[in-house]
Amino acid sequence: MNMHKTTCVTMTASIERVEMTAPFRITGYTFTHNEMLVVRLECEGKVGVGEALGVYYHQDTPATMLKQVEALRPIIEGGVSRQQLLTLLPPGGARNAVDSALWDLQAKLQGKPVWELAGLQPPKPLLTTLTVSAEDPEVMATRARAYTEARAIKLKLTDDDRNAERVRAVRAACPDAWIMVDANQGFTPDTFRALLPALVESRVAVVEQPFPVGQEAWLDGLDSPIPLAADESVQDHRDLPKLVGRVKIINIKLDKCGGLTEGLILADKARELGFELMVGNMGGTSWSMGPAFVVGALCNVVDLDGPLFLKSDRSPAVSYQDGRISCPDAVWGGPAGVGP
Incomplete structure (x- = not known):
C-alpha cells in the first residue's frame, strides 16, 4: 500500500452539523443530529475531503478533533504521509478525517x-444492514417493516427487560430478513x-458488543450458539489479542481506529488471527461512508446506513437499492474532478 506523501497542501478544517430525521436511541444515549469534522486538503487544484464524527463514548468530539488537527496544521500543510499520520495522531476521529482527505487527494492527483491505490478489486454493491433504534417493540416492528427493500436488519437493544419483545416483534414483522x-x-x-x-427462536445471526468495555472476561465460557461481534472493545489492531477465542467478528469503524490506513491494517491482522470482519459507522454523510465502503469489500457483515437517518446528504451521494449500498467513485475516492 503506497503511503503517498503530498507537499504544498492547503488545509481547511471545519465543523458541520446535519439534523437527523428522528431521535436515534441506543443504550445510554439518544442522538438527534450528526456533528462532523470536515477536512479539505487542496494541492495543484485538486481537493481531497475527509469527514469524521469521532467516538462519543471516548469524548472524542468534533471540537476536540478540530483542535488536534489545527495543532498539526504546519506539518500537514508541509507534507505528511499516511504512515507518518499514524504516529502523529492517536486512533480516533481527527486522524480519520485527515487520513480520508489524504486518500481522496492522492486519488485525484x-x-x-x-x-486501486489500496490494492483491492473494483467495488461492487454491498449488502448492508439497516438499523432500527431501541424503542418500544411495536415501534421497532413498524420501523423495520418500513424498510421494504431490507435484506438485513440490525436491532439496537438496551439495558431493560423488553429486549425479547423487541426481537420477537421485529422477526414477526420481517420473517425473511437476516x-x-x-x-x-x-x-x-x-x-x-x-x-x-428469544434470540435463538428469532433466528438472530449475530450479537454485537453484549458487555461493557473492560469486562471482556465475561465472554469466557459464555458458550453462545450465536456468533458474537466486538465493537467498543476493539479500537485498533492493538486490541485484537484480548479478543482471541472470545468473539468471532471484529467491527471496524474508521472513526474508532483512525482512518482507512489503520482500518486496512486492522483488517489484515484480524484475519491473520482468525476473525471475521464487519464494517460499521458512527453515522455521517456519504463522505463518511466512502472510505468505509472500501473496507466493506473485505467484510462478512456490512453496516453502512448512516446517511439514511439524516435530513440531508452530500451530492453526489451513496445510493441504497435492494438492501445494498453503492458508492460510485464520484462520491469519494475517485480520480475525477477538483473535489468538493
Whole structure:
C-alpha cells in the first residue's frame, strides 16, 4: 500500500452539523443530529475531503478533533504521509478525517481510485444492514417493516427487560430478513443468558458488543450458539489479542481506529488471527461512508446506513437499492474532478 506523501497542501478544517430525521436511541444515549469534522486538503487544484464524527463514548468530539488537527496544521500543510499520520495522531476521529482527505487527494492527483491505490478489486454493491433504534417493540416492528427493500436488519437493544419483545416483534414483522442485534455494552452475563432463548427462536445471526468495555472476561465460557461481534472493545489492531477465542467478528469503524490506513491494517491482522470482519459507522454523510465502503469489500457483515437517518446528504451521494449500498467513485475516492 503506497503511503503517498503530498507537499504544498492547503488545509481547511471545519465543523458541520446535519439534523437527523428522528431521535436515534441506543443504550445510554439518544442522538438527534450528526456533528462532523470536515477536512479539505487542496494541492495543484485538486481537493481531497475527509469527514469524521469521532467516538462519543471516548469524548472524542468534533471540537476536540478540530483542535488536534489545527495543532498539526504546519506539518500537514508541509507534507505528511499516511504512515507518518499514524504516529502523529492517536486512533480516533481527527486522524480519520485527515487520513480520508489524504486518500481522496492522492486519488485525484494520481488519477486512480482509492480502491486501486489500496490494492483491492473494483467495488461492487454491498449488502448492508439497516438499523432500527431501541424503542418500544411495536415501534421497532413498524420501523423495520418500513424498510421494504431490507435484506438485513440490525436491532439496537438496551439495558431493560423488553429486549425479547423487541426481537420477537421485529422477526414477526420481517420473517425473511437476516437479523443481528447490538447491545452497545448493555448486557450482563445473566441478562444475556435470559435473552438467549428469544434470540435463538428469532433466528438472530449475530450479537454485537453484549458487555461493557473492560469486562471482556465475561465472554469466557459464555458458550453462545450465536456468533458474537466486538465493537467498543476493539479500537485498533492493538486490541485484537484480548479478543482471541472470545468473539468471532471484529467491527471496524474508521472513526474508532483512525482512518482507512489503520482500518486496512486492522483488517489484515484480524484475519491473520482468525476473525471475521464487519464494517460499521458512527453515522455521517456519504463522505463518511466512502472510505468505509472500501473496507466493506473485505467484510462478512456490512453496516453502512448512516446517511439514511439524516435530513440531508452530500451530492453526489451513496445510493441504497435492494438492501445494498453503492458508492460510485464520484462520491469519494475517485480520480475525477477538483473535489468538493
